[in-house]
Amino acid sequence: MNETPRIPSPIPYLMQVPDLRAHNTTYDWRMLFMLVLMGLGSGRTNVLAIAQWVEDQRDWLLAQGFGRRANGKALPAQATLYRFVWALEQQVSALEEALKAWALEVLKVLDPAHPGQMVVNLAGKYLKGSARRGVGDQALLLVSAYLGQLGLSLWQGKALGDEAVAGRQLIMQLGPELSELGIPWVVTADAAHTEAQTAAAILEKGGTTSSRSRRTRLP
Known part of the structure; x- marks a missing residue:
C-alpha cells in the first residue's frame, strides 16, 4: 500500500519573513502565523472572521x-x-517568496494531476476604476501565473493597458524554480498573449511555441 504523501508545513517557510515588530511583543510571531492559518483552514477568509474563530476556540x-x-x-x-x-x-514580497518556496516543495511530494507535466495558466484582469480617460491614464492590468495542481497563483505581474505586455513580463520571471523540480511544464494562455513578441520572450527562456496547440512548453 502506498503511503499518503506528507505535505510539508508552511510554518518554516513563513518564519523566513522577518518580524519587524518591537522586541517586547506580547504574542509570538510563529504562533500568530499558526492561528491565522488555522482560521483560514476553517473557512474564515478575513481578519474579523479569524478573530471570531479564535474566540470561539479559546x-x-x-x-x-x-x-x-x-x-x-x-x-x-x-x-x-x-x-x-x-x-x-x-513585507509582501518576502511573504510571497516564502509561500512560493513552500508551494514548490509541496509539488515535490504530490502526484501531478497530469503525470510528467505541470500546467501553468496565464490569466489577466483589469483593475476596475484604474482607467482615467479624462487625463489619459490607462487601466491597470494584473496578470497571474496560476498553477492548477495547487489551486493558487505562484507569480503575479502588472502593466498598463496591455495584457500581452504584462504577460511577457511575467513569462520572464518563470522558469528556474519549476525547472529545478525536474518536471516538464506547460504554459497556457488566451488569445491576448498570441503575439510575436510573446513568442520571442518564450524562446528566450528556452521554450518552444505551437500555434496549433496554443501551448508553450518550457523546460
Missing part, C-alpha cells in the same frame, strides 16, 4: 499552548491580528 487553543508569552492565559484579540496582518503588508 479553551481548545489555550489547552494547546496558544497564549501570550507572559502567562499563556490570553489569546490575541482582533486588534492584534489586524496589526499582524498590517506588519505582513509591509
Whole structure:
C-alpha cells in the first residue's frame, strides 16, 4: 500500500519573513502565523472572521499552548491580528517568496494531476476604476501565473493597458524554480498573449511555441 504523501508545513517557510515588530511583543510571531492559518483552514477568509474563530476556540487553543508569552492565559484579540496582518503588508514580497518556496516543495511530494507535466495558466484582469480617460491614464492590468495542481497563483505581474505586455513580463520571471523540480511544464494562455513578441520572450527562456496547440512548453 502506498503511503499518503506528507505535505510539508508552511510554518518554516513563513518564519523566513522577518518580524519587524518591537522586541517586547506580547504574542509570538510563529504562533500568530499558526492561528491565522488555522482560521483560514476553517473557512474564515478575513481578519474579523479569524478573530471570531479564535474566540470561539479559546479553551481548545489555550489547552494547546496558544497564549501570550507572559502567562499563556490570553489569546490575541482582533486588534492584534489586524496589526499582524498590517506588519505582513509591509513585507509582501518576502511573504510571497516564502509561500512560493513552500508551494514548490509541496509539488515535490504530490502526484501531478497530469503525470510528467505541470500546467501553468496565464490569466489577466483589469483593475476596475484604474482607467482615467479624462487625463489619459490607462487601466491597470494584473496578470497571474496560476498553477492548477495547487489551486493558487505562484507569480503575479502588472502593466498598463496591455495584457500581452504584462504577460511577457511575467513569462520572464518563470522558469528556474519549476525547472529545478525536474518536471516538464506547460504554459497556457488566451488569445491576448498570441503575439510575436510573446513568442520571442518564450524562446528566450528556452521554450518552444505551437500555434496549433496554443501551448508553450518550457523546460
